[in-house]
Amino acid sequence: MTTDPVHWIAAGAILLLWLLTSTWWLRPRRGAAVPGDATLILHASQTGQALELAQMTLRRLLEGGQHAVMMSLGQAGPEHLRASEQVLVIASTTGVGEAPDEARAFVARHLSGKDGETPDLSGVRYAVLALGDRKYADYCSFGRAIDDWLGAAGAKALHERIEVDDLAPESLALWVRLLDALGAVEASAPPATLYHPWRIVAREHLNPAGDEKDVPGLYRIALQPEDGALPDWQAGDLFEISTPTGHRRDYSVGSLPDEGGVTLYVREVRDEQGRRGEGSGLLIEAVPVEGLLSARLRDHAPFHRAAGDGPLLLIAAGSGFAGVRPHAIEAMRAGRPVWLILGERRPDIDARTIEEAQGWADAGRIARLDLAFSRLPDGRGRYVQHAIAADGAALAAWLGADGAIMLCGGLAMGKSVEAALDGALGDGWLDAARAAGRYHSDLY
Numbered sequence: 001m002t003t004d005p006v007h008w009i010a011a012g013a014i015l016l017l018w019l020l021t022s023t024w025w026l027r028p029r030r031g032a033a034v035p036g037d038a039t040l041i042l043h044a045s046q047t048g049q050a051l052e053l054a055q056m057t058l059r060r061l062l063e064g065g066q067h068a069v070m071m072s073l074g075q076a077g078p079e080h081l082r083a084s085e086q087v088l089v090i091a092s093t094t095g096v097g098e099a100p101d102e103a104r105a106f107v108a109r110h111l112s113g114k115d116g117e118t119p120d121l122s123g124v125r126y127a128v129l130a131l132g133d134r135k136y137a138d139y140c141s142f143g144r145a146i147d148d149w150l151g152a153a154g155a156k157a158l159h160e161r162i163e164v165d166d167l168a169p170e171s172l173a174l175w176v177r178l179l180d181a182l183g184a185v186e187a188s189a190p191p192a193t194l195y196h197p198w199r200i201v202a203r204e205h206l207n208p209a210g211d212e213k214d215v216p217g218l219y220r221i222a223l224q225p226e227d228g229a230l231p232d233w234q235a236g237d238l239f240e241i242s243t244p245t246g247h248r249r250d251y252s253v254g255s256l257p258d259e260g261g262v263t264l265y266v267r268e269v270r271d272e273q274g275r276r277g278e279g280s281g282l283l284i285e286a287v288p289v290e291g292l293l294s295a296r297l298r299d300h301a302p303f304h305r306a307a308g309d310g311p312l313l314l315i316a317a318g319s320g321f322a323g324v325r326p327h328a329i330e331a332m333r334a335g336r337p338v339w340l341i342l343g344e345r346r347p348d349i350d351a352r353t354i355e356e357a358q359g360w361a362d363a364g365r366i367a368r369l370d371l372a373f374s375r376l377p378d379g380r381g382r383y384v385q386h387a388i389a390a391d392g393a394a395l396a397a398w399l400g401a402d403g404a405i406m407l408c409g410g411l412a413m414g415k416s417v418e419a420a421l422d423g424a425l426g427d428g429w430l431d432a433a434r435a436a437g438r439y440h441s442d443l444y
């Protein structure tokens with residue numbers, strides 16, 4: 001190695017020049033984000049499936065030598081659409097016929113009628129892949145709304161809208177055929193998303209006394225990966241299992257990686273004929289303890305940690321405890337004040353479910369715990385939204401302007417809780433918190 005300072009200075013100058021020129025070449029170019037001959041892929045996804053299909057679409061087009069770029073629908077405007085040769089929108093529907101969180105800004109700007117004006121997109125060719133599930137009344141309604149908006153703006157459909165019921169393979173095959181017609185080829189590297197074997201290492205029935213009282217079972221299930229080390233994940237992420245019929249079912253991961261494994265809280269589900277739900281049936285009964293199932297961890301950004309360091313209100317009912325538990329633990333470790341509102345059915349039956357949270361409260365690790373039991377004698381039962389309404393002023397004072405809220409549970413409970421929060425905090429608090437990343441909900 002040379003010790004001559006002249007050599008070192010010359011080498012340094014060359015390195016600096018190289019850094020400067022490559023930074024200049026790689027700089028983001030304003031207004032040229034979507035080159036004119038590119039296919040623009042827009043995703044609107046709540047739990048990640050539309051996002052994965054968008055990534056698959058991108059990979060296939062690139063592999064076929066096509067020029068393609070991908071962005072969130074929420075960040076796109078008419079200028080991006082006009083600048084592209086063709087636009088492929090992959091959009092799911094969530095809530096009760098609602099747009100995924102990442103597309104809310106787009107809805108507010110273009111679909112809610114506030115702006116009024118429909119842009120001229122007559123030079124744009126497009127296709128929509130609408131993800132949904134026929135068990136919801138508003139089937140694929142967000143994908144339909146996007147399709148209608150593009151049509152009204154004069155854009156020309158490359159293909160009629162493809163609607164996908166619960167990821168039905170035959171509908172996804174139509175999309176792949178369309179991509180093939182656009183010059184895509186099967187990506188040589190298979191998606192790195194494939195399922196792995198996971199072993200159920202423990203299963204606890206948390207409310208066995210509920211069996212005689214017609215209360216559906218709640219189970220705590222611990223799982224370990226069968227091959228390789230425990231993967232990493234964040235509070236708020238999902239555990240997706242693949243069923244023998246090829247469907248996927250998502251569960252909130254109720255633990256953190258440093259606890260050494262994945263923990264799920266699974267509610268028993270039965271249809272009118274008494275048949276178990278496909279995913280919960282596997283986890284609760286069909287796969288024995290020490291048995292294996294196919295699953296993977298999935299990133300779920302909409303329910304990652306709420307922004308800021310202010311006080312954190314966590315609200316959950318039943319198996320929704322899984323969603324808030326890792327956030328509670330992280331907040332306690334970080335010294336962030338936590339107020340937890342938990343809903344369950346009966347204190348006698350559900351004692352095991354709430355004992356951990358009760359322990360946090362007893363040890364002074366959380367600022368406050370409110371329990372709402374829905375099935376108390378003499379009509380004294382109440383739900384989490386009643387607990388919020390009962391102490392709305394205290395809640396508003398505690399949260400202040402920089403508090404955050406995270407909510408996990410069933411869809412109907414979510415709507416009632418949001419109404420109660422609007423009542424307690426004043427119209428606009430939730431919207432402002434949502435816009436600032438201080439309100440996250442995971443409703444199913």
Ligand SMILES: Cc1cc2nc3c(=O)[nH]c(=O)nc-3n(C[C@H](O)[C@H](O)[C@H](O)COP(=O)(O)O)c2cc1C
Pocket residue numbers: 044045046047048049050051092093094095096097098100131132133134136137138139140141166167411443444
């Ligand atoms: C809480 C929740 C609400 C949903 N609401 C609807 C709905 O109103 N209409 C519909 O067609 N599908 C609905 N779905 C089904 C999703 O659109 C479908 O599972 C989709 O594949 C999810 O895609 P994503 O992971 O990209 O969000 C809902 C799913 C969940 C979990």
